Amino acid sequence: xxxxxxxxxxxxxxxxxxxxxxxxxxxxxxxxxxxxxxxxxxxxxxxxxxxxxxxxxxxxxxxxxxxxxxxxxxxxxxxxxxxxxxxxxxxxxxxxxxxxxxxxxxxxxxxxxxxxxxxxxxxxxxxxxxxxxxxxxxxxxxxxxxxxxxxxxxxxxxxxxxxxxxxxxxxxxxxxxxxxxxxxxxxxxxxxxxxxxxxxxxxxxxxxxxxxxxxxxxxxxxxxxxxxxxxxxxxxxxxxxxxxxxxxxxxxxxxxxxxxxxxxxxxxxxxxxxxxxxxxxxxxxxxxxxxxxxxxxxxxxxxxxxxxxxxxxxxxxxxxxxxxxxx
Amino acid sequence: xxxxxxxxxxxxxxxxxxxxxxxxxxxxxxxxxxxxxxxxxxxxxxxxxxxxxxxxxxxxxxxxxxxxxxxxxxxxxxxxxxxxxxxxxxxxxxxxxxxxxxxxxxxxxxxxxxxxxxxxxxxxxxxxxxxxxxxxxxxxxxxxxxxxxxxxxxxxxxxxxxxxxxxxxxxxxxxxxxxxxxxxxxxxxxxxxxxxxxxxxxxxxxxxxxxxxxxxxxxxxxxxxxxxxxxxxxxxxxxxxxxxxxxxxxxxxxxxxxxxxxxxxxxxxxxxxxxxxxxxxxxxxxxxxxxxxxxxxxxxxxxxxxxxxxxxxxxxxxxxxxxxxxxxxxxxxxxxxx
Numbered sequence: 001x002x003x004x005x006x007x008x009x010x011x012x013x014x015x016x017x018x019x020x021x022x023x024x025x026x027x028x029x030x031x032x033x034x035x036x037x038x039x040x041x042x043x044x045x046x047x048x049x050x051x052x053x054x055x056x057x058x059x060x061x062x063x064x065x066x067x068x069x070x071x072x073x074x075x076x077x078x079x080x081x082x083x084x085x086x087x088x089x090x091x092x093x094x095x096x097x098x099x100x101x102x103x104x105x106x107x108x109x110x111x112x113x114x115x116x117x118x119x120x121x122x123x124x125x126x127x128x129x130x131x132x133x134x135x136x137x138x139x140x141x142x143x144x145x146x147x148x149x150x151x152x153x154x155x156x157x158x159x160x161x162x163x164x165x166x167x168x169x170x171x172x173x174x175x176x177x178x179x180x181x182x183x184x185x186x187x188x189x190x191x192x193x194x195x196x197x198x199x200x201x202x203x204x205x206x207x208x209x210x211x212x213x214x215x216x217x218x219x220x221x222x223x224x225x226x227x228x229x230x231x232x233x234x235x236x237x238x239x240x241x242x243x244x245x246x247x248x249x250x251x252x253x254x255x256x257x258x259x260x261x262x263x264x265x266x267x268x269x270x271x272x273x274x275x276x277x278x279x280x281x282x283x284x285x286x287x288x289x290x291x292x293x294x295x296x297x298x299x300x301x302x303x304x305x306x307x308x309x310x311x312x313x314x315x316x317x318x319x320x321x322x323x324x325x326x327x
Numbered sequence: 328x329x330x331x332x333x334x335x336x337x338x339x340x341x342x343x344x345x346x347x348x349x350x351x352x353x354x355x356x357x358x359x360x361x362x363x364x365x366x367x368x369x370x371x372x373x374x375x376x377x378x379x380x381x382x383x384x385x386x387x388x389x390x391x392x393x394x395x396x397x398x399x400x401x402x403x404x405x406x407x408x409x410x411x412x413x414x415x416x417x418x419x420x421x422x423x424x425x426x427x428x429x430x431x432x433x434x435x436x437x438x439x440x441x442x443x444x445x446x447x448x449x450x451x452x453x454x455x456x457x458x459x460x461x462x463x464x465x466x467x468x469x470x471x472x473x474x475x476x477x478x479x480x481x482x483x484x485x486x487x488x489x490x491x492x493x494x495x496x497x498x499x500x501x502x503x504x505x506x507x508x509x510x511x512x513x514x515x516x517x518x519x520x521x522x523x524x525x526x527x528x529x530x531x532x533x534x535x536x537x538x539x540x541x542x543x544x545x546x547x548x549x550x551x552x553x554x555x556x557x558x559x560x561x562x563x564x565x566x567x568x569x570x571x572x573x574x575x576x577x578x579x580x581x582x583x584x585x586x587x588x589x590x591x592x593x594x595x596x597x598x599x600x601x602x603x604x605x606x607x608x609x610x611x612x613x614x615x616x617x618x619x620x621x622x623x624x625x626x627x628x629x630x631x632x633x634x635x636x637x638x639x640x641x642x643x644x645x646x647x648x649x650x651x652x653x654x655x656x657x658x659x660x661x662x663x664x665x
Contacts, residue, residue, distance in 0.1 A: 075457055124649070128656040131606060133404065133459040137593050138649045145642025152638030258467055261460075271460055303478065307471025313464035317456045 021268025025283040028266075032290045040297050046174060052289050054176035058244070060285035061182065061237055062260035063267070064189065065230035067281055069132070070264060072226035073206030073273025079136040080121065081234040081260055083143035085253035088113055088238030090147050093158030093248040103161040110235040117143065118231020122224030132227075140257075147250055156248050164243030178240070182282070189278050202226065207274025258306070259288050262313045270320065288312075348603030348655060349615055355601075356618050359625035366632045377512045379628075381492070381579070384514035385410075385572045387620040388521055389591055390598035392568030394616035395525070397599050399561035400541040400608035401451045401458035405466035406569055406595055409443050410588035412469040413573030418482025418583035429485035437570060443469065444566030448559025455555075466592070473585035480584035484577055491517070491578030513578065517571050518617075525613050528564060537561050542609025590644075597648040598623050600655060623651070 036043035062081050069076040091113070092106035121139055125132040160168075167177050193199035205212045205222045213219050234253075242248055267284035269276050288309065295304040364370040370379075389406055396403045413436050420432035443465075450461035489496040491513050494504050528534045536557040539547040548554045577583065602619025604611030630643055 075459065077460065079463075124653055124656075128653055128660050130652060130656050131402065131459060133463065134402070134593070134596055134606070134652060135649070137404070138597075138645055138652065141590075141593060141641060141645030142649065145639070145645045148641050149636075149638045152636070258463075261463070271457060301474075301478075303471050303474035305471070306467045306474065310464050310467030310469075310471055314450065314461065314468065317461060317464060318450070318454045 022277070022280045022283060025266055025268065025280060025287055029283065029287045029290060032287065032294060036290070036294050036297070040294075043293075043297070048293075050171075050174055050176055050179075052293060053286065054178055055292075056282070056285040056289035057176070057178040057182045058237070058241065059256060059259045059263055059288060060282045061185065061240070062234065062256045063263040063281045063285055064185065064278065065233045065237075066260045066264045067267075067269055067276045067278060068202070068226050068233075069230045070269060070271055071202050071206045071273055071276040072223045073209060074125070074132070074223055075271070076125065076132045076223065076226065076273065077136065077261060077271075078121065078227065078230045078234070079133060079257055080117065080139040080143060081230065081237070082253035082255065082257040083140040083147075084114065084117055084231060084234035085238035085241055085256070086248075086251065087143045087147050088235045089242040089248040089252055090150060090156055090250075092239065093156060093160065093242060096158060096161040096164075098159035098161070100161045100163050103163055106161070106239060107236075110239055111232060114232035114235030115228055116231075117235075118228035119224065121231060122227030125227065126220040126223040140254075144251075144254070151250055156250075158248065159246060160239070160242045164239055165246065166243075168240045168243030169246070178244070181240075186278055186282065193276060193278075203274050203276070205274075206272075258309055258313070259285070262309055262316075263288055265313060265316050265320070268320075271317075348605070349612065352601060352603040352615060352618055352622065356622050356625075359622050359629070363625045363628050366629060373510065377509075379624075380512050380518075381514045383621060383624040384518060384575055386591060386594055386598060386624060387518060387617050388568050388572040388575070389595040390602070390616040390620040391521055391525065391613055392565035393595040394599045394602070394604055394611070394613045395537065395561050395568070396458075396565045397596075397604060397606060398541045398608055398611060398613065399537045399558050400544055401558060401561065402462065402596070402606070403447065403562070403565055404459055404462040404592055405443075405447060405469055406565065407588035407590065407592035408466040408469040408473070409440075409566065409569050410573055410576070410591060411583075411585050412443070412473040413440060413570055414576050414580075414583035414587065415473040415477040415482070415585055416583075417488075417573060417577045418484055418581075419476045421483055421485050421488070423483040423485065426485050426487060429488055432485075433574075436573065437567075440566040440570040441563055443569075444563035445559060447566075448562035451562060452555035452558035470585060473583075477583050477585050480582055480587070482583040484581040488574075488578050488581070491574045493578075514575055517575055521568055521571055522614070522617075524567065525564075529613070533557065533560055538609055540609075590641075593648055594623060594644070595620075597651045601651045603655070623647070 033044060042048060062085075065078055065081045069078045088110045092109055095109065096102055096106045117139060121132075121136055124130050124135045167181055170177050172180075193202070201212075201217055201222055204215075205217060205219050209219055212222075238253065241252055245252060263284035264281050265271065265284070266287055267277065267280035267282070269281060291308060291312070292305055295301075295308055298304070300308075367375065369375050389410065393403055393406055416436045416439055417432045420428060420435055422428045446468075447462055447465055450456050450465065451458045454461070487497050494507070494513060495509070536547070536552050537560070539550075539552055540554045540557045544554050547557075576587070598620040599611075599616050600606060600619065601622050602611065602615035602617070604613075604615060604619070626647055627644070630640075635643060
């Protein structure tokens with residue numbers, strides 16, 4: 001237990017410690033790309049790389065929801081994000097109906113839905129002290145249930161507004177537009193988390209609930225707000241997914257739940273809370289997308305994807321767990 | 328004056344009793360039982376009783392297994408996926424026209440069940456990863472393997488496997504077994520096996536350790552209990568319960584399905600909570616998971632009688648689960664506030 005404390009720290013090793021996890025992910029991505037380039041033709045083409053980045057952006061944005069909830073501590077996780085996106089996409093598709101005129105209404109509905117569901121998650125977990133995974137899993141059931149009931153016996157009509165298609169699906173030159181959204185979001189997140197007191201409060205609550213409480217922070221409220229932000233972001237993701245896919249369908253978002261959590265874990269964010277580095281999370285998302293591409297290229301399909309993701313998540317959890325074992 | 332005080336005391340005691348999780352869940356059980364019995368025609372006829380037992384059994388077995396893990400201070404989000412995996416393995420190993428493959432399938436799947444429990448247990452107990460997240464990860468591993476074996480529902484099963492569902496359906500079963508099967512459904516036997524299994528374990532040191540570890544892992548560790556091993560054993564016991572449920576499923580459907588068990592995970596957790604077992608571990612009787620599962624099953628029946636369209640089923644069951652989980656927590660919450 002004391003080995004860590006007695007080891008002398010130099011500036012170089014400090015920098016190394018801080019970025020160790022990010023470097024690890026980066027090396028893993030390079031490794032996957034090298035492996036892909038050796039075994040498959042065309043794996044390292046420019047188009048392929050940008051396609052990977054585009055698809056990874058969606059996972060990364062979903063992972064932002066998780067990161068905020070996880071950072072607030074209390075073993076928080078949000079399993080309802082994918083379903084939140086689905087319900088928003090399904091409900092707003094017919095409202096927008098392929099035009100920009102009613103985009104504002106769709107955004108308004110997305111915000112309202114996000115606040116409502118996120119707040120419900122927050123109240124149930126923070127105030128009633130229920131396990132977040134169980135609550136958000138049940139919430140996922142309810143959201144999927146509403147979608148099932150809504151689409152029962154009829155086709156989902158409506159198309160996304162052209163504006164959404166432009167930012168979610170189109171490319172500018174070779175760069176996918178969603179990448180610019182991601183860069184903007186990263187900038188905002190980094191500013192809020194590192195430069196304002198909100199970031200300090202969020203991390204403070206996650207790092208040590210007791211200390212935060214004693215220094216006058218309303219811990220429950222902070223956690224509740226974290227869940228609400230997650231709900232709103234996930235709901236807005238529904239609009240982007242709709243823009244990317246062009247149509248809404250019953251389980252368009254549910255496949256993002258596991259990757260969103262896995263990206264956070266691979267990105268080196270401790271599930272114990274109190275920290276968060278969005279840059280690492282984005283790298284985690286790119287890693288997962290590259291892995292998916294490889295698995296699909298080798299014809300392993302869904303089975304390989306879920307098995308691979310499950311094993312990677314388990315392995316990463318074990319690796320990071322061994323770092324903090326002290327007893 | 329004395330009398331007033333006495334009635335006050337009695338009222339207080341009654342109130343205290345009702346607020347006890349076990350007592351309240353037993354009362355809810357009786358109410359649900361009465362409602363279902365009035366709504367369902369011939370509820371007490373042997374035929375419909377057998378049918379009811381058959382439809383309740385998988386959830387009861389899963390809930391009892393889940394309860395063991397929860398009491399030990401864990402939580403299993405992979406139990407539904409594990410159930411699906413077991414059905415896929417059973418139906419992959421078995422060949423329809425070769426009765427002996429049924430025995431192989433039983434042995435192989437049982438070994439896999441132990442392994443599945445051990446992997447969860449290593450994650451929870453030895454690596455000390457939060458139980459919810461480790462079983463979340465493993466649930467996708469089981470789903471992936473199940474999809475490899477069975478991309479679409481199907482598979483083969485030997486004829487005698489029907490004995491786990493209905494002895495009558497097995498062609499060359501002995502006559503006395505068939506006669507017995509009409510009164511004692513195999514599902515009931517599986518349930519009894521499960522209960523006896525837990526009864527035996529609860530009398531051993533492991534049974535006590537499971538409660539000790541769940542109620543306070545630090546002091547259990549300090550008093551010399553191997554906490555990691557105990558939590559792993561709890562996960563393995565859970566896997567055995569899931570294995571029993573898988574036998575029933577394959578007996579009933581003669582096929583395996585990689586996605587069939589998913590919805591049962593959350594239901595099993597809800598059943599445990601409804602049964603009055605604390606999600607924070609260490610408290611509650613495993614047998615009350617059976618009561619909780621019965622309550623949820625009765626509620627399902629009542630919904631069925633209410634003629635709610637199929638499309639609304641997921642929604643309604645989701646709401647019921649949230650209410651079932653949040654209700655007891657709300658009672659605790661308002662108690663704390665006072």
